[in-house]
Amino acid sequence: MRLKALTTTLCGILILMLLTASVALAVEQKLVLTGSSTLAPLATEIGKRFERQNPGVRVDVQSGGSSRGITDARSGLADIGLVSRALKEEEKDLKSFTVARDGIGMIVHKSNPVRELSDRQIIDIYTGKITNWRAVGGPDQPITVVNKAEGRSTLELFLHHFRLKNSDIKAQVVIGENQQGIKTVAGNRNAIGYVSIGTAEYEASQGVPIKLLPMAGVAASVENVRNGSFPLARPLNLVTKAEPQGLARRFIDFSRSESVHDLVEAQYFVPLAR
Amino acid sequence: MIWSKRSTSSPSRADARLAGLCSAAAGLVAAILLLIVLFLLHESRPVLQRVEWLRFLTDASWHPAEGLFGLAPMLWATLVSSAGALLLAGTLGVASALFCRFYAPPSASRWFRRLVALLAGIPSVVFGFWGLTVLVPIIASWRPPGASLLTGILVLTLMILPTVALIADAALAAVPEIYLRGAAALGMSRSGTILGVALPAAKGGIIAGILLAAGRALGETMAVLMVSGNVVQMPHSLFDPVRTLTANIALEMAYATGEHRAALFVSGLVLTGLVILLAMVAARFGEVRHHG
Numbered sequence: 001m002r003l004k005a006l007t008t009t010l011c012g013i014l015i016l017m018l019l020t021a022s023v024a025l026a027v028e029q030k031l032v033l034t035g036s037s038t039l040a041p042l043a044t045e046i047g048k049r050f051e052r053q054n055p056g057v058r059v060d061v062q063s064g065g066s067s068r069g070i071t072d073a074r075s076g077l078a079d080i081g082l083v084s085r086a087l088k089e090e091e092k093d094l095k096s097f098t099v100a101r102d103g104i105g106m107i108v109h110k111s112n113p114v115r116e117l118s119d120r121q122i123i124d125i126y127t128g129k130i131t132n133w134r135a136v137g138g139p140d141q142p143i144t145v146v147n148k149a150e151g152r153s154t155l156e157l158f159l160h161h162f163r164l165k166n167s168d169i170k171a172q173v174v175i176g177e178n179q180q181g182i183k184t185v186a187g188n189r190n191a192i193g194y195v196s197i198g199t200a201e202y203e204a205s206q207g208v209p210i211k212l213l214p215m216a217g218v219a220a221s222v223e224n225v226r227n228g229s230f231p232l233a234r235p236l237n238l239v240t241k242a243e244p245q246g247l248a249r250r251f252i253d254f255s256r257s258e259s260v261h262d263l264v265e266a267q268y269f270v271p272l273a274r
Numbered sequence: 275m276i277w278s279k280r281s282t283s284s285p286s287r288a289d290a291r292l293a294g295l296c297s298a299a300a301g302l303v304a305a306i307l308l309l310i311v312l313f314l315l316h317e318s319r320p321v322l323q324r325v326e327w328l329r330f331l332t333d334a335s336w337h338p339a340e341g342l343f344g345l346a347p348m349l350w351a352t353l354v355s356s357a358g359a360l361l362l363a364g365t366l367g368v369a370s371a372l373f374c375r376f377y378a379p380p381s382a383s384r385w386f387r388r389l390v391a392l393l394a395g396i397p398s399v400v401f402g403f404w405g406l407t408v409l410v411p412i413i414a415s416w417r418p419p420g421a422s423l424l425t426g427i428l429v430l431t432l433m434i435l436p437t438v439a440l441i442a443d444a445a446l447a448a449v450p451e452i453y454l455r456g457a458a459a460l461g462m463s464r465s466g467t468i469l470g471v472a473l474p475a476a477k478g479g480i481i482a483g484i485l486l487a488a489g490r491a492l493g494e495t496m497a498v499l500m501v502s503g504n505v506v507q508m509p510h511s512l513f514d515p516v517r518t519l520t521a522n523i524a525l526e527m528a529y530a531t532g533e534h535r536a537a538l539f540v541s542g543l544v545l546t547g548l549v550i551l552l553a554m555v556a557a558r559f560g561e562v563r564h565h566g
Contacts, residue, residue: 037531064531144419149504149525150339151534167337172419172515174504176525180406187411190418 031247034062035069035082038102038153039236043082045263046099046255053254057247070094073239079248081239084153095244096237099255100269103197103225103233104154107182109189110209114138117213123162125192128170133190146184146193147171154178158194161232178268185210196268197225197233225270236269314543321536330540336506336522338534345544347508351516352545354509355423355498356491359430364484366431367438371480375446376468387443394436402497405429410501417513421503424512429497434487441486445479446472485556492549495520519545 033043040063047059066083070091073081087096106122108114114137117125124130125143134140147169148155159166175181178195182203185191197220200212212220215231224230238252254260261271315322325343333344370390374383405425414420449472457467473480495518503515504525517525519541527538 142418144414150337151526151528151530165340167335167340167342171505172503173421174506174515174517174525176499176504176528180500183406184410184421187407188414188418188420190414 029056029247030058030060031080031251032060032062032078033080033082033238034064034072034078036066036084036236037063037151038084038156039069039082039099042100042236042263042267042269043238043255045266046260047251049260049263050251050254054250059251069239073241076241079240080244080251083237083239085234085237087237087239091239094239094241096239097252097256098235098237098272099260100236100264100271101225101228101233102153102157102236102269103220103222103230104157104194105197105200105220105232106192106194106213106215107185107200107210108192108213109185110211111189112138112211115213116217119162119216123164126162126164126169126171141190144173144188144191145169145171146173146175146181146191148181148194149174149176152176154194154196157232157234182208182210194232197230198222198265198268198270222270226273311543311546314539314546318536318539318543321533321540324533325537330544338526338530338537343537343540344506345519345541347506348517348519348522348541349544349548350508351423351502352492352518352520352548355426355430355502355516355518356488358423358427359434359491360484360488362427362431363435363438363487367435367483367487368442368480370439371442371446372468372472374443375472376464387440390436390439390443393432394440398433398494398497399500401429401432402500405497405501413513419503419515421501421515422513423502423509423516426498426502426516426518427512429501430491430494433494433497434491437487437490438480438483441483442476442480445476445483448479449475481559482556485552485559488552489549492545492552493520495524499524 031047033040033047040061043059044061047061050059051057061082062078063082066085069078069081069083071081072078073094081094083096084102087094106117112133114133117136121130121136125136126145126147128145130136131143132140133143147166148158150166155166158164173184173191173193175184175193178199181193181195182200185193186203186208197212200210200220201222204210204212214220218224218230220230220232225233238255240248240252244252256272258271264271321343330343330345331349332346333342335342335344336348370386374386378386405428406421409425409428410420412420413422413425453471453475454467457471462470498518499521502518502521504517504521505515506517506522507514509516522541523538526534530538
């Protein structure tokens with residue numbers, strides 16, 4: 001009877017679930033990480049690999065913003081806090097360890113004759129004070145402003161750097177993924193946008209017609225993000241209350257090692273110098 | 275199904291079991307719908323409790339990080355883009371079905387029908403990608419920024435056209451042969467037969483197809499997200515970028531926390547309400563047809 005087969009399968013699934021649950025209960029060591037939503041996806045991926053290499057260890061990652069990372073690391077609620085910026089002066093009591101850097105670059109279409117934009121000009125373009133390329137030395141064409149959707153870390157970094165509010169921005173196109181931004185700019189000669197430098201550099205090298213603009217005279221390249229000279233960039237930090245010991249120490253060392261560089265690059269971040 | 279010996283000897287027991295299974299399945303389907311609505315209500319509760327309900331319609335804009343939750347521009351964009359696509363796809367779809375049934379030679383119409391069925395199988399993200407890399411640049415060179423309400427409507431039209439065309443074709447095929455012969459016997463012209471006999475007889479099926487397509491158009495996410503620009507604003511022309519409710523959820527959900535996340539669930543709730551309303555209209559229409 002089919003019904004019987006169904007019941008057997010259901011019973012099988014139930015038993016499997018119970019088994020996995022009991023395995024989970026048997027875990028002895030647990031590492032809790034909380035904080036920045038930018039860093040949380042990367043920490044989750046690193047955590048999965050760490051768990052595979054260290055059976056019996058569970059890495060629990062929760063996001064909730066960099067400030068939560070600081071608070072939880074201080075109060076001991078988390079073993080490690082995730083903070084996607086440099087520590088402030090009053091936070092220097094915590095120990096911080098940079099795992100990667102995040103940099104974003106302004107992109108325009110390859111055919112756009114504009115070679116450089118000052119911070120002031122970028123702000124004016126994004127707030128709708130400049131709406132034609134002619135005003136910044138380009139052709140007599142209306143500017144298509146490409147902005148990121150609310151909540152994205154690139155938007156957050158962009159707004160923070162230029163001291164803008166999202167409601168100040170007058171955009172013509174709002175995008176989600178970096179890829180969508182690159183396709184939009186590549187398909188529109190008059191567009192300007194900003195994306196993760198890692199992605200843009202790769203796509204430009206693959207012949208996609210986009211151009212990364214330098215910022216304050218520094219070329220937008222992964223190399224300059226890595227060495228810290230590019231202004232529109234930030235460090236991604238793991239922070240602990242005291243000098244980390246045992247499991248936390250091992251996790252931090254692992255996160256900074258070359259064995260996770262592929263995971264860092266998959267999130268469009270820039271790994272530290274090898 | 276091959277019945278085992280035991281059940282052939284007592285068909286009534288097998289029947290009872292089948293009835294039980296079927297009603298359990300039906301109950302499950304109904305429960306899933308109910309659970310979805312309850313889940314949406316539960317997830318949006320944090321913001322529904324704190325923010326006055328009307329503000330979702332009256333707030334000037336959508337900046338959840340700054341406490342502004344206006345959904346009206348996105349609701350409007352969803353309705354306008356779907357309506358535009360339905361208008362285009364409805365006209366084209368019914369016309370192509372009529373061509374298939376009344377004008378094309380049988381071999382051509384067979385191939386045409388296969389082609390349309392193939393079109394129905396293309397995933398929406400492919401249409402979106404095509405729109406982003408081909409359609410948007412073309413329109414951008416004419417009326418920047420290109421990503422606009424118009425591109426959204428065009429891509430949606432492509433997506434729902436096969437649904438309308440295939441269902442209209444099936445509805446026309448279901449018109450009793452005797453009606454058409456009667457029309458021929460009265461010496462009616464082909465256009466007279468189509469307008470006076472075939473279309474009125476197939477009206478119910480065609481409208482059902484359009485309503486089905488409307489559900490798909492309202493719910494479509496990725497394709498629309500890729501081509502319509504996603505700026506939250508009331509569109510003043512076809513060339514203005516717009517953001518639909520579904521695109522709003524897809525764009526922001528991955529990184530949203532707290533009240534922002536809850537507000538996105540309100541978007542989902544509004545969209546679900548819209549679809550339920552549509553289903554009720556469809557059911558009402560079906561009833562009228564039944565009794566009329």
